[in-house]
Amino acid sequence: MRCASGATVFDGTAFVDTPVYGRPHLRPGDLFDGPAVVEQYDATTYVAPAWCARVDGYGNLVMEQRR
Numbered sequence: 241m242r243c244a245s246g247a248t249v250f251d252g253t254a255f256v257d258t259p260v261y262g263r264p265h266l267r268p269g270d271l272f273d274g275p276a277v278v279e280q281y282d283a284t285t286y287v288a289p290a291w292c293a294r295v296d297g298y299g300n301l302v303m304e305q306r307r
Contacts (some may be wrong), residue, residue: 251275251289263301270295273306 249258256275263280271294274287278301285301287293293303 247277249275249277249286256289266295266299266301268295268297268299 245260247258248255258275260277274291275289276287278285
């Protein structure tokens, strides 16, 4: 998994440097913590701080809140 670029995102309290991932480059088993942005041709997904995202065996992006 590679980070395509970076962006500065306002997370509600401050501006945070945030990795931006290209959805076509994510593979099953990839896992990353928020904040992060996932870009694809028809959507943009924001993974908030205190959340993580993983790509399941079917290629779905599954987000879960960290405990």
